[in-house]
Amino acid sequence: MTRGKNNDPERENLDFEAPDRLVRGLQGLQNKPVFVPRTIDEAILRSARQEFSKATRKKWRWPILIPSFGLAVAILLMIALWHYNQGRASKGQFAREDVNHDGQVDILDAFALARQLNEKASVPSPADLNGDGVVDDRDVELITAHAVSLGGGGKS
Amino acid sequence: MVQTLWLDARVAQQHKSEDQTDLELIDAINRGDHAAFEALYFRYRDWVIGLAQRFTGDPDTALDVMQETFLYVLRKFPGFKLTANLKTFLYPAVRNLAIASRQKTQRAQSTEGELFEIDRTPAPAETERVSLADLGIVVGLLPEEQRETLLLRFVDGLSLAEIAEASGVPLGTVKSRLHNALKTLREDERTREFFNQ
Numbered sequence: 001m002t003r004g005k006n007n008d009p010e011r012e013n014l015d016f017e018a019p020d021r022l023v024r025g026l027q028g029l030q031n032k033p034v035f036v037p038r039t040i041d042e043a044i045l046r047s048a049r050q051e052f053s054k055a056t057r058k059k060w061r062w063p064i065l066i067p068s069f070g071l072a073v074a075i076l077l078m079i080a081l082w083h084y085n086q087g088r089a090s091k092g093q094f095a096r097e098d099v100n101h102d103g104q105v106d107i108l109d110a111f112a113l114a115r116q117l118n119e120k121a122s123v124p125s126p127a128d129l130n131g132d133g134v135v136d137d138r139d140v141e142l143i144t145a146h147a148v149s150l151g152g153g154g155k156s
Numbered sequence: 157m158v159q160t161l162w163l164d165a166r167v168a169q170q171h172k173s174e175d176q177t178d179l180e181l182i183d184a185i186n187r188g189d190h191a192a193f194e195a196l197y198f199r200y201r202d203w204v205i206g207l208a209q210r211f212t213g214d215p216d217t218a219l220d221v222m223q224e225t226f227l228y229v230l231r232k233f234p235g236f237k238l239t240a241n242l243k244t245f246l247y248p249a250v251r252n253l254a255i256a257s258r259q260k261t262q263r264a265q266s267t268e269g270e271l272f273e274i275d276r277t278p279a280p281a282e283t284e285r286v287s288l289a290d291l292g293i294v295v296g297l298l299p300e301e302q303r304e305t306l307l308l309r310f311v312d313g314l315s316l317a318e319i320a321e322a323s324g325v326p327l328g329t330v331k332s333r334l335h336n337a338l339k340t341l342r343e344d345e346r347t348r349e350f351f352n353q
Contacts, residue, residue: 016309021350026311030311034205035215
């Protein structure tokens with residue numbers, strides 16, 4: 001084998017190559033294959049199966065958990081909103097003149113109160129607008145006057 | 157006494173993934189395909205155990221190292237990304253586990269020529285025929301880094317870049333080690349004949 005110059009590309013390749021005879025010799029030096037009992041193969045593959053089944057259980061969990069959580073939150077919000085609306089109505093957050101609780105004080109509220117009085121239905125005490133202790137036609141007149149003065153109805 | 161083991165036909169049939177590349181097998185394993193892991197295991201098992209035996213010098217310890225290596229590999233999934241030859245990933249794992257195992261069992265092997273099970277009787281001085289035993293002796297006397305580089309290149313078939321990555325050293329260092337190893341073999345009268353074609 002000839003030697004070349006240090007920067008000779010051919011020599012550079014030769015420095016890292018080995019003749020086939022040497023390569024065969026090196027390969028021939030290797031130890032004889034080790035006998036691997038089947039039990040060892042099976043133990044390793046069994047561990048692999050266990051790891052994979054653990055990963056699969058974790059994998060399907062998230063696509064179910066996240067939408068379920070979202071749904072639960074939505075339901076809770078709806079219930080809370082319904083309760084809020086119910087509570088708002090029962091706390092009389094509407095004006096006393098707004099007899100029909102439509103958010104407007106207009107002639108319809110006067111009609112509603114008059115109808116209740118005619119039907120002799122129980123009228124809630126907030127309808128006693130003149131504070132005389134009785135809910136009667138005088139309160140209906142007050143609502144009518146209020147509705148007219150607001151120019152056909154105003155916000156409750 | 158070690159025995160030669162050959163895969164039986166039944167085992168070979170089970171590995172229908174033999175035609176898949178390492179990258180395809182890795183992708184399948186990341187998706188949870190157990191059969192792909194099995195194929196990868198049998199593809200590299202013998203190489204890993206041979207490498208382990210090179211480091212430990214003992215077949216039983218090599219078996220332990222092989223098991224630990226594949227359990228280590230298993231823990232990398234899912235999410236393992238193969239960026240190079242799988243051997244470059246396996247080599248440092250096997251080496252480190254073998255060293256740890258060797259220290260644990262306190263059966264440190266000499267690095268001078270005991271890793272090869274060959275007849276070490278020196279060849280008669282009058283013969284010019286180079287024997288495998290002489291090659292084993294000279295290779296065994298090489299510094300461990302040079303010997304490993306030589307074997308990784310010409311027995312395990314790794315490229316110089318792959319050896320650098322597997323060994324965790326610069327490419328220039330790998331070239332230097334290989335150059336020096338070949339130079340030693342070329343200049344030693346017992347192994348010079350291997351360079352005559």
